Amino acid sequence: MAFLSDSAKAPRAASGGAAVPSSWQVWRYRLKVASREPTTLIGVLTALLFTYLIVVPIISIVLDSVRVQFGHERRLGKDFGDLTLYYLDRTFMSPVSVDLFWRPLFNTLSVAVGAILLSLLIGTILAWLISRTDMFGRRWFATALIVPYMLPAWTFALAWTTLSKNRTVGGQPGWFEALGWAPPDWVAYGRFPITIILALHYAPFVILLFGSALRRFDSQLEDSARILGAKRYQVAMQIILPLMRPALMSSMILIFAKCLGEFGVPYVLGLPVKFEVLSTSLFRSIASRQTGVAGVVAASIMLIGIITLMIDARLVREARRFVTIGSKGSMNRQSRLGKLRLPATGFAATIFMLSVGLPLLTLFLSTVMKLPAQFTLDNFTLDYWIGQDLHTVALQTGVLLSPDLWAAAKNTLMIVGLASLASGILGLLVGYVVIRTPVRVLSVYLRQVTFLPYLVPGIAFAAAYLSLFAVPRGPMPALYGTVTILALALMADQMPYASRAGISAMTQLGKDPEEAAQIAGAGWFRRMMSIVIPIQKGSLVTGVLLPFISGIKGLSLFVILAVPSTDVLTTYSLRLVDYHYTQAANAVVLIIAAIAYLGTLAAQKLTKTNLAEGLGS
Amino acid sequence: MPTINLRGAQKNYGVNSANAVSNLDLEIRDGEFMCLLGPSGCGKTTTLRMIAGLENLSAGEIRIGDRVVDSIFDGVFVPPEKREMGLVFQSYALWPHLTIERNTDFGLRLRKLPKAEREARVEKVMQALDIAKYRDRYPSQLSGGQQQRVALARMLAVNPGVLLLDEPLSNLDARLRLEMRAELKRLHKEFKTTIVFVTHDQWEAMTLATTIAVMNEGTLQQMGTPNDIYDRPANRFVAEFVGSPPINILSFDKKAKSDVAKEAEAYLSNRYPGLLGIGSVGIRPEALSYATRKEDVPPGSFSGKMVVTGILPTGGSWILELKSDNHTLFLTTHALPRLELGEKVRFCAPPEALHVFDKDGQRIAEADKLLRSTKLN
Secondary structure: OHHHHHHHHOOOOOOOOOOOOOHHHHHHHHHHHHHOOHHHHHHHHHHHHHHHHHHHHHHHHHHHOOEOOOOOHHHHOOOOOOEOOHHHHHHHOOOOHHHHHHHHHHHHHHHHHHHHHHHHHHHHHHHHHHHHEOOOOHHHHHHHOOHHHHOOHHHHHHHHHHHHOOOOOOOOOOHHHHOOOOOOHHHHOOHHHHHHHHHHHHHHHHHHHHHHHHHHOOHHHHHHHHHOOOOHHHHHHHHHHHHHHHHHHHHHHHHHHHHHHOOHHHHHHHHHHOOOOHHHHHHHHHHOOOHHHHHHHHHHHHHHHHHHHHHHHHHHHHHHHHHOOOOOOOOOOOEOOHHHHHHHHHHHHHHHHHHHHHHHHHHHHHHHEOOOOOOOHHHEOOHHHHOOOOOOOOOOOOHHHOHHHHHHHHHHHHHHHHHHHHHHHHHHHHHHHHHHOOOHHHHHHHHHHHHHHHHOOHHHHHHHHHHHHOOOEOOEOOOOOOHHHHHHHHHHHHHHHHHHHHHHHHHHHOOHHHHHHHHHOOOHHHHHHHHHHHHOHHHHHHHHHHHHHHHHHOOHHHHHHOOHHHOOHHHHHHHHHHOOOHHHHHHHHHHHHHHHHHHHHHHHHHHOOOHHHHOOO | OOOEEEEEEEEEOOOOOOEEEEEEEEEEOOOOEEEEEOOOOOOHHHHHHHHHOOOOOOEEEEEEOOEEEEEOOOOEEOOHHHOOEEEEOOOOOOOOOOOHHHHHHHHHHHOOOOHHHHHHHHHHHHHHOOOHHHOOOOHHHOOHHHHHHHHHHHHHHOOOOEEEEEOOOOOOOHHHHHHHHHHHHHHHHHHOOEEEEEEOOHHHHHHHOOEEEEEEOOEEEEEEOHHHHHHOOOEHHHHHHOOOOOOEEEEOOHHHOOHHHHHHHHHHHHHOOOOOOEEEEEEOHHHOEEEOOHHHOOOOOEEEEEEEEEEEEOOOOEEEEEEOOOOEEEEEEOOOOOOOOOOEEEEEEOHHHEEEEEOOOEEOHHHHHHHHHOOOO
């Protein structure tokens, strides 16, 4: 033991007979110190829990991809569970691989790249207008332009179909069609609308990240260049842009990672023209019980996700090198727009209308009008909300009177509520253990394992859960179709945010208040109840509320794991879409959007935090 | 409270890292006001935290009276909440969600005292520290000095046998600091608690402590009364750390020997031929005097010629900077120096003002006997 080397050398005249302790004495002492408080025990228990809930499912689905699945024993001439390369071959090399993997991959990449470019274009301009110019209504726009991110992405997808649906799918005509212009397929479905919608949905990322980088940018750097004779565009190209690069890269990568796991939008808009991305391909493999192939696709999605976010982590680390130089002299100087002031405001307003106003208005109108795009008084109705005895095959009442909605709402509240409550509390506990435990390995492991789901897109994570919990294993019964699996998956999926919130809260708290209580004579439990939790009340509320909001609007986890009896609001509305109950579906989506929006506002009010910090939830 | 005893106490954070505290023997007796003094990073706070039980030992043991509270050999570790001590943190660590009264009351509630007694005791310490009028406020509504009083009150309320203070005055402004020092001294008398006080401020240590323990790089350098520390520093580190302006050091090391050091060497070997193995000599600035004429130099004192290069008034006293070819001396005087810059003067020091250290920087005890017994002839 290194810590004894000095005492061995040092003169020990006064230390009455102290000799070097034997190693078992050292271990006994350490054990005593470590087990004195439940911190380490809790740490070990949570570490085990998250290994089971996060690491094991991921391993399980990776194993699925290289092992013979049920039903393929005869074809492959091997026993169930034997190692095989069949699924890898089928997904990557066989004639069907184009449909299973390569085209979806290409589509995913092309949609993501398109969405990134478009959102960068819109986002950087808006960020600059909001943070560095004298555009009208900057403050209002600063909040308003973030709203698209608070709404579920497929809100826009549904609005888009409502507007531009054509005869490729049945049901009520779209608004444009009703007005006499039938949009061609490429406008109505597939790559084009998906790209636009994702771009509008994720532009807030750019506005937030790029905007905060712009605000932190030191105007003196700009001034120095100007004094040395640089022209405006030279300053922009040679000074501002290079310094903004990390923020831009970071938002690009975040958007990419988000697009990778996006399910709702491509599902609604891609299906009619068989436009598949990786997430829908995965969904189809699972729906058609192709477990092995699903494993391969899910593992591929995870791999791409992990690589992307590793690149991001590296970029962030590199960015820190020169961000820290950004001195205190930072002044938020505004450029005068002059003649462009009005057009600039118009641009921001247009984007707001396109990304918030139009979709929400469309959805809302569609739920109160019998025939699309006919603005006569007798065409308006509240039947879709509160009607009774309607002449339809199913859903003979307005959606608000339908027991299915309330069942779904109840499920949502229960599942999402339970999961977010659990993740909030566990997040705080993890934070506590990570900061306090004397066992370093435990701290590092907990920090990393709870971060892992962040690297894995929700739909792949759900597939992993399915792979592990669909059949009974050991003492664990089969969980598929239960509320439990949904709650567990959601909780695990939210742990990155919850544990990050917990860790940062505990770091901020420091250990002094707790040690003071310890000195005053308070044991561990007492300190938790009267000191730590009361002080951390605020962050505990955020740690519960943020996962709750993101769970309410989340779709990709549920779409894989939910069955009709465990419908939540999102899957319920998706089911309504599938049955072409467009108005009811839109109404449900509006309800979700309202909850998500109000919840976010409440969370911000309650905790006085900025949305930028909750980014990515 | 019985005596607190640290034996061979050692602390390091993680394997392979340097010792924050190594092989520390320390005895704190009942009723003592002990100051742990040293530069930042010397291990004084770690020592305090080990006594409190907030850090566990890497080696050695701690006893309170006959009771072992921390020992690897015995496999004993008594957690802080069972040691019945008080600790005031540098940051005060008031609980932000509790009022001043509840902060003060916290420890008493834990001890499950009857309500009437709790109220009486809270009232008493809040009165003693003059914070009763803030009882319903929250810590964030108080100034630094008031927070500091609450932190003290909170610990005094439970009437601990030992009160540990971790640089409690360092966040206060100069005036408040002076007031709180007097306050602490008064509390020490009134409550009769043992106090262990960590500080890097020598004035604080000198004015407050009954015993000072000087630490450096995790080891104890010297323990003694404030006068001991100042008048008989055990080694060069203590000599140089305590005192302001710092002690003048004349190094006898061959490479760095200045002309003044050579004179000192000649002086000592002439008058005290038995004194060998000298590494350096220290003279405190206030022990030095100066003379403009040779006949004014007190006979038998160590003296030499130098030039006045600086006269720095400090309000009530003056610091003179004297230079020879390759040495600078500082001298403190309380009488207005009637000197010009560039004027030639002689510095003089009586033999008993010379602190003689050996080549390892340890005080040569024999030298004291020689130097301090000889009367000037």
